[in-house]
Amino acid sequence: MKKVQTGQVIEFYSNSCLVKTKSGKLNCLAIKNIVVGDYVEVEIIQDSKKHLGNIIKINNRSSVLSKKNGNKDKLFAANITHVGILVTPEPKTSSEFIDKWILKSIFSGIEPFIINNKIDINSDDEYMNKLSVYRDIDMKVINCSAKFEDNLEELQKFLENKCVLFVGNSGAGKSTLSSKIIGQKLKTNELSNNQGVHTTSVSSLYELPNNIKIIDSPGMRDIELIEYSKDELISGFVEIHESSKRCKYNDCNHINNDGCNVIKDVINGVISKSRYNNFIKFRDN
Ligand SMILES: Nc1nc2c(ncn2[C@@H]2O[C@H](COP(=O)(O)OP(=O)(O)O)[C@@H](O)[C@H]2O)c(=O)[nH]1
Ligand SMILES: [Mg+2]
Ligand SMILES: [Zn+2]
Known part of the structure; x- marks a missing residue:
């Protein structure tokens, strides 16, 4: 046998x-x-x-991250439990980027959270407001400075028993954060196998104490949106979805319909304008 x-x-x-x-x-x-x-x-x-x-x-996967490649789905990583979205004042993270990854995570069966990195840099009101939008929808936001190793303990504590993928714009600090947490430099993309041939991409899973797993998957860095149907997209905007259940008509377009509860909530400040705008932009693009 x-x-x-x-x-x-x-x-x-x-x-x-x-x-x-x-x-x-x-x-x-x-x-x-x-x-x-x-x-x-x-x-x-x-x-x-x-x-x-x-x-x-x-074996069966608890989650899978993929990217549309023509008509096919190219798979990148499995069994990720959390996506940590790096948000920084410099380079400025757009709300589209954040909402795109929240959506991607939710539709992939993964929990998103925000890492407010570079807290050593001065940030303005606009930036602080951007972050509060996500605190208001009960998203976990962890403040840190990867470079100066400030508050990494909170992040490490949060990551116990989780498998995480860090995402962020180029320059947001993904590599710095990963290597500080992992305690070593990440494996580079160029790697020679035993035939001496260079493979262009390697994805790695790093296992750390306290059952922390970190996945580094270069192919996942820039995802394309929107790959969801108009009807299902709203379920990725949890607070808008909830609000829409109280619209007067079932087929409300949440733009100019009579009795739209979503519009009412935007006007009253219950739903943030940037979340609403991204919802409409992603849905109607
Ligand atoms: N001031 C400051 N700079 C940081 C911080 N984290 C990363 N950086 C810097 O930002 C730049 C980009 O970081 P890197 O890790 O390469 O970003 P990546 O493109 O997301 O992998 C580097 O110069 C880092 O030293 C931070 O917390 N504070
Ligand atoms: Mg990097
Ligand atoms: Zn509506």
């Missing part, structure tokens, strides 16, 4: 991956649709001198 073990894909190259099982890290040939974070069943090849395995099954 062949020896089969369960493991998790902790590194993914273009055609092979590293699976961590209780008997060690096994080099496996990648099979179709497998991604970093996947839990897999691996058959250990015992007569091999190298530590090798064959992936025979991908």
